[in-house]
Amino acid sequence: xxxxxxxxxxxxNGLLLEVDESADRPVLRFAAEPRxxxxxxxxxxxxxxxxxxxxxxxxxxxxxxxxxxxxxANRPVARxxxxxxxxxxxxxxxxxxxxxxxxxxxxxxxxDAVELAHCFPYQLADLDATLDELGGAFQKTMIxxxxxxxxxxxxxxxxxxxxxxxxMLTARHHAGETPGSWVLDGLLRHxxxxxxxYESITWWAVPIVDLDDAIAGSYGxxxxxxDCNRAYGPPGPRRPEVGAVQxxxxxxxxxxKRVFFADIHAPGHGEQANYVPLRGWDPDSPANPIAEExxxxxxxxxxxxxxxxxxxxxxxxxxxxYAGMSSRTWAQTVLGxxxxxxxxxxxxxxxxxxxxxxxHRLGAxxxxxxxxxxxxxxxx
Ligand SMILES: [Zn+2]
Numbered sequence: 001x002x003x004x005x006x007x008x009x010x011x012x013n014g015l016l017l018e019v020d021e022s023a024d025r026p027v028l029r030f031a032a033e034p035r036x037x038x039x040x041x042x043x044x045x046x047x048x049x050x051x052x053x054x055x056x057x058x059x060x061x062x063x064x065x066x067x068x069x070x071x072x073a074n075r076p077v078a079r080x081x082x083x084x085x086x087x088x089x090x091x092x093x094x095x096x097x098x099x100x101x102x103x104x105x106x107x108x109x110x111x112d113a114v115e116l117a118h119c120f121p122y123q124l125a126d127l128d129a130t131l132d133e134l135g136g137a138f139q140k141t142m143i144x145x146x147x148x149x150x151x152x153x154x155x156x157x158x159x160x161x162x163x164x165x166x167x168m169l170t171a172r173h174h175a176g177e178t179p180g181s182w183v184l185d186g187l188l189r190h191x192x193x194x195x196x197x198y199e200s201i202t203w204w205a206v207p208i209v210d211l212d213d214a215i216a217g218s219y220g221x222x223x224x225x226x227d228c229n230r231a232y233g234p235p236g237p238r239r240p241e242v243g244a245v246q247x248x249x250x251x252x253x254x255x256x257k258r259v260f261f262a263d264i265h266a267p268g269h270g271e272q273a274n275y276v277p278l279r280g281w282d283p284d285s286p287a288n289p290i291a292e293e294x295x296x297x298x299x300x301x302x303x304x305x306x307x308x309x310x311x312x313x314x315x316x317x318x319x320x321x322y323a324g325m326s327s328r329t330w331a332q333t334v335l336g337x338x339x340x341x342x343x344x345x346x347x348x349x350x351x352x353x354x355x356x357x358x359x360h361r362l363g364a365x366x367x368x369x370x371x372x373x374x375x376x377x378x379x380x
Contacts, residue, residue: 186363
């Protein structure tokens, strides 16, 4: 039976260009699909009928990905069920006759099926599994519909009251940025396990803002028709998901003692650092007065083995410019809350490549840094 390639599942992405089964080790050449975006990045596909053979997987369009052509230090993730997802090695550089660069990862022999993804996938089913595991510590409600008519979930620990601070968390404004989801997943787990944090703060989170693109397998950066994280205005929201987040955050702010807003992202594909931008990426965006202080607190809260070498960056004026207001700028300037955005690497911190548990530990550190800001740093 010849090799089969599938992407028809939530989060699937990757166009198979060719299969060469002439050698003992089949070669599968694919491209990360831009779908509705100017740049590609996310991929997640399933290969079957390997019949125990090793395989070589070749990414054919790295120069179309956000972060550019150099994938030399990137270690995607693979899963051979029932084993869990794990990192594979770094790739080999291939040069095409016309001068383009492609990257090849070699997979060991074993089993009939393998799944490969740019980073650990995270879909609604993963969120639901975590909520089940946490035994009702967090509930889920719908705050509106997406552009594609899907109910947009928000999870919450409690209803707000005027005597207690609150946190509004968002992830996946850019659908393929799954490190943000694993960090948020770790934060929820930590909060559920820490009585003081759970009871002293109201925790709300919209775990997958661009749900349509997450399910469709799109990277979701600057997608058609609008980037969710550039759709906060002005004048009004340009995406229904964003309007739903805005109304929800306003309700939380109106009822809670104060609100801290945190939006979690992932940077270019190969960056090996986590950081808080000191202002938005657009040249005229306002500085964030709390960014550096919070960035240092988060960095210090991270366990040493997974701590980022940098805590914050001042965005370069030569960076890509996407018109429209981001969630953090909106939360800071319109909602009037303390707000940060946080970039979490797809790879690691330059010495350790992150596993799923490491992202969870970063989430616990984020919970600690936010709680210390809202409650003071008193130990239990
Ligand atoms: Zn992003």
